[in-house]
Amino acid sequence: MSVLVLGGAGYIGSHAVYQLIDQGENVVVIDSLETGHKQAVHPNATFYEGDIRNIDFLRGVFQKESIASVVHFAANSLVGESMEDPLKYFDNNVYGTQVLLRVMVEHDVKSIVFSSTAATYGEPEAVPITETMPTNPANAYGETKLTMEKLMKWTEQAHGIKYVSLRYFNVAGARETGEIGEDHRPETHLVPIILQAALGQRSHITIFGEDYDTADGTCVRDYVHVEDLIQAHLLALDYLNGGGKSDIFNLGSNQGFSVKEMIDTARQVTGKEIPVMPGDRRAGDPSVLIASSEKAKNILGWQPARTSITKIMEDAWHWHVARPNGYVEGADNK
Numbered sequence: 001m002s003v004l005v006l007g008g009a010g011y012i013g014s015h016a017v018y019q020l021i022d023q024g025e026n027v028v029v030i031d032s033l034e035t036g037h038k039q040a041v042h043p044n045a046t047f048y049e050g051d052i053r054n055i056d057f058l059r060g061v062f063q064k065e066s067i068a069s070v071v072h073f074a075a076n077s078l079v080g081e082s083m084e085d086p087l088k089y090f091d092n093n094v095y096g097t098q099v100l101l102r103v104m105v106e107h108d109v110k111s112i113v114f115s116s117t118a119a120t121y122g123e124p125e126a127v128p129i130t131e132t133m134p135t136n137p138a139n140a141y142g143e144t145k146l147t148m149e150k151l152m153k154w155t156e157q158a159h160g161i162k163y164v165s166l167r168y169f170n171v172a173g174a175r176e177t178g179e180i181g182e183d184h185r186p187e188t189h190l191v192p193i194i195l196q197a198a199l200g201q202r203s204h205i206t207i208f209g210e211d212y213d214t215a216d217g218t219c220v221r222d223y224v225h226v227e228d229l230i231q232a233h234l235l236a237l238d239y240l241n242g243g244g245k246s247d248i249f250n251l252g253s254n255q256g257f258s259v260k261e262m263i264d265t266a267r268q269v270t271g272k273e274i275p276v277m278p279g280d281r282r283a284g285d286p287s288v289l290i291a292s293s294e295k296a297k298n299i300l301g302w303q304p305a306r307t308s309i310t311k312i313m314e315d316a317w318h319w320h321v322a323r324p325n326g327y328v329e330g331a332d333n334k
């Protein structure tokens with residue numbers, strides 16, 4: 001039997017595939033390679049290139065492979081792009097998940113671990129954010145993820161497919177052994193942008209707003225190491241296979257760091273100057289997002305071990321130094 005990882009060539013999905021294979025699982029990967037990278041797919045995984053909205057393609061994979069459970073990362077995930085082209089996001093994310101669930105029903109596959117986001121909450125009423133707080137997405141991306149959660153809820157009622165939805169806060173870092181890491185094109189995330197500036201690939205990093213109601217005026221986020229994050233997925237699979245009920249969990253480190261603190265950490269880790277420029281606020285950015293992950297710790301037994309921001313930055317830096325152009329040699333990765 002195999003675990004099917006959808007989006008296994010992406011940043012977070014590829015780390016899941018590596019850890020599943022470390023654990024001795026047989027892994028089947030599906031990725032459209034629209035944003036993923038073929039080189040990020042573990043050489044021992046069985047890889048199918050294709051789009052999950054194509055039901056015949058998906059049925060073909062489920063017919064050929066013996067799938068025990070599913071881990072679903074395949075989605076578009078850029079907040080800004082989702083505001084410009086919400087229909088692309090509903091089509092790929094929501095409709096894609098609808099097709100996936102249809103094929104899971106047909107093949108009697110009963111468990112799915114699902115990649116969700118803190119963006120389902122919108123601007124929080126208070127921090128740390130717990131799973132019982134209201135969901136009110138401030139962008140189309142977050143709305144699609146919330147809708148995908150609801151698709152799973154109703155599919156469970158009708159067909160008994162159990163799900164765990166994991167709401168990520170700010171994922172960063174890279175696999176410690178350095179084979180895989182973060183490579184988005186275009187890059188919009190803070191940590192890789194800071195490190196590209198440290199490498200001299202960018203002249204500077206622009207700070208999006210210095211007038212927030214925070215200690216130093218810049219936005220505060222909860223950064224979680226990608227390897228810790230993936231361990232929660234493996235625990236969630238065990239939990240579902242052990243008869244656990246469908247549920248939703250936040251994944252963060254329960255601590256907030258400002259944009260300026262992240263840049264200072266990167267200066268210490270890299271020994272580089274990292275020039276900064278002040279910029280305007282970015283539309284839709286909440287000032288402070290910090291997770292409570294007590295529920296994941298209590299119910300799944302999650303024990304994040306890499307919560308130091310220095311450790312997260314060091315692992316990301318090793319990846320960027322080893323692969324300054326990411327997976328595509330000579331390409332512009334800005």
Ligand code: UFG
Pocket residue numbers: 077079117118119141169170171188189190191193205206207208209219220221259282285289
């Ligand atoms: N930032 C800058 N300059 C940059 C890039 C980012 O100042 O060049 C700031 C942002 O304004 C924000 C912080 O750095 O305050 C983190 O920004 P990211 O883009 O790295 O991450 P976000 O917090 O915007 O987004 C993350 C995930 C999204 C998810 C969202 C949920 O990447 O997928 O959290 O709120 F939707």
